[in-house]
Amino acid sequence: xxxxxxxxxxxxxxxxxGLGPRSAARMVLFxxxxxxxxxxxxxxxxxxxxxxxxxxxxxxNLDTQSPCHxxxxxxxxxxxxxxxxxxxxIWALERTRIYKGQYFVLGGLLSALDGIGPEDLKINxxxxxxxxxxxxxxxxxxxxxxxxxxxxxxLAEILKQTPAKLSTLAHGVPVxxxxxxxxxxxxxxxxxxxxxx
Amino acid sequence: xxxxxxxxxxxxxxxxxGLGPRSAARMVLFxxxxxxxxxxxxxxxxxxxxxxxxxxxxxxNLDTQSPCHxxxxxxxxxxxxxxxxxxxxIWALERTRIYKGQYFVLGGLLSALDGIGPEDLKINxxxxxxxxxxxxxxxxxxxxxxxxxxxxxxLAEILKQTPAKLSTLAHGVPVxxxxxxxxxxxxxxxxxxxxxx
Numbered sequence: 001x002x003x004x005x006x007x008x009x010x011x012x013x014x015x016x017x018g019l020g021p022r023s024a025a026r027m028v029l030f031x032x033x034x035x036x037x038x039x040x041x042x043x044x045x046x047x048x049x050x051x052x053x054x055x056x057x058x059x060x061n062l063d064t065q066s067p068c069h070x071x072x073x074x075x076x077x078x079x080x081x082x083x084x085x086x087x088x089x090i091w092a093l094e095r096t097r098i099y100k101g102q103y104f105v106l107g108g109l110l111s112a113l114d115g116i117g118p119e120d121l122k123i124n125x126x127x128x129x130x131x132x133x134x135x136x137x138x139x140x141x142x143x144x145x146x147x148x149x150x151x152x153x154x155l156a157e158i159l160k161q162t163p164a165k166l167s168t169l170a171h172g173v174p175v176x177x178x179x180x181x182x183x184x185x186x187x188x189x190x191x192x193x194x195x196x197x
Numbered sequence: 198x199x200x201x202x203x204x205x206x207x208x209x210x211x212x213x214x215g216l217g218p219r220s221a222a223r224m225v226l227f228x229x230x231x232x233x234x235x236x237x238x239x240x241x242x243x244x245x246x247x248x249x250x251x252x253x254x255x256x257x258n259l260d261t262q263s264p265c266h267x268x269x270x271x272x273x274x275x276x277x278x279x280x281x282x283x284x285x286x287i288w289a290l291e292r293t294r295i296y297k298g299q300y301f302v303l304g305g306l307l308s309a310l311d312g313i314g315p316e317d318l319k320i321n322x323x324x325x326x327x328x329x330x331x332x333x334x335x336x337x338x339x340x341x342x343x344x345x346x347x348x349x350x351x352l353a354e355i356l357k358q359t360p361a362k363l364s365t366l367a368h369g370v371p372v373x374x375x376x377x378x379x380x381x382x383x384x385x386x387x388x389x390x391x392x393x394x
Contacts, residue, residue, distance in 0.1 A: 002258065003243040004241060004250075004259070004266075005246045005249055005250065005261060006246055006250055006259065006260070007330070008242055009239075009242040009245075009246050010241060012238065012239055012242055013239075016224050016227060016228070016235075017220075017223050017224060017227050018216065018220035018224055019215065020224055021215075023214070023215035025285070025288065026214050026215055026285065027213050027214060027215055027216075028208055028246070029285050030213060030214050031213070031243075031246075031251055031282070032246065032284075032389070033284070034249065037242070037245050039246075040215075040247060041209065041241050042206075042209055042210075043244060043247060045202060045205055045206040046206060046228075046236070046240050046243070047240060048202040048206075048241070049202045049203055049206050049225070049228075049229065049236075050232065050236050050237060050240060052202055053201075053202065053229055054204055062203065062229050063201065063203070064201050064202060064203070069201075078337070086226070086228075087224065087226055088222065089225050091222065091226075106278075121226075133365050154359055180370050193265070197322070
């Protein structure tokens with residue numbers, strides 16, 4: 001195919017997470033075959049999102065309101081903040097409905113390989129926020145990966161100078177996880193963190 | 198999450214082929230985190246495609262030109278036409294570069310289950326096109342499914358009244374296919390259509 005807008009759109013879409021050249025082509029054809037019912041409403045929605053969605057100046061969440069609906073919600077606890085790497089992690093935690101406090105999006109994880117240092121993350125504004133007072137607990141909800149644990153230790157070192165209590169998520173056997181199917185790392189972690197019943 | 202444009206966009210995307218709610222959310226977050234480098238160029242491309250792409254009045258292909266670049270191409274044979282169900286099938290055949298004739302998009306397959314009858318496909322304009330003369334061979338490139346074969350027999354019945362020669366794609370063992378991994382239907386077809394070497 002020559003370089004038409006169709007081909008450019010397929011190439012662009014195939015570089016997005018979760019799509020390859022074939023699935024991008026299938027999606028574009030689907031949209032082109034249903035211009036009025038699908039392509040145009042999708043364009044409208046994307047335009048709305050592009051125009052209206054801004055990062056929340058308080059927590060870093062993405063929302064059409066600023067501050068975001070979570071920071072505005074008066075029913076949420078103000079004295080506890082959950083630190084997550086990305087906005088997607090807020091959404092994942094919100095789906096569980098277990099947590100009713102504040103959030104703080106770091107904007108990534110420290111990574112020697114990817115050259116991401118403390119100055120690339122919003123660590124300063126996190127420290128500032130906690131030093132302002134009123135926060136009793138900081139939950140570091142970071143993944144159990146090399147980068148996640150590096151960031152956890154780095155943050156713990158800095159934040160232990162603040163009055164807030166620090167905590168992290170429990171690691172162990174996931175719900176529904178059979179030992180036979182789990183990796184050794186998870187089993188070891190769960191074993192070391194075993195608790196009396 | 199409440200019903201924001203973000204949520205509507207995720208819901209909309211998750212109904213497209215190849216995406217689910219999780220992958221749609223990941224894609225939207227990716228685009229929102231890279232508004233200027235990704236979301237806005239994508240919007241532009243989609244707008245261009247929406248405005249410029251039209252179905253070819255001759256073959257039914259989708260292109261920014263009308264007639265499409267395949268129908269305009271003077272180097273392509275005019276006396277042979279390949280009938281395919283969808284535009285995607287043209288693209289699949291073009292990737293192989295084996296065929297240098299004309300195309301004709303039926304717009305689907307006959308399907309009793311989905312209630313698609315001959316009047317829903319472009320069978321009349323296909324017959325008209327062939328009756329106009331100048332076409333020596335019609336290749337029915339239809340899939341070896343119930344609907345595909347129903348359509349094939351229906352078309353063959355109608356088209357055998359025209360002067361054009363009819364043909365269909367060969368069915369058999371795919372390239373790289375080991376017998377052990379193939380379904381019985383394919384092996385039976387290949388066995389029946391065995392040829393002397």
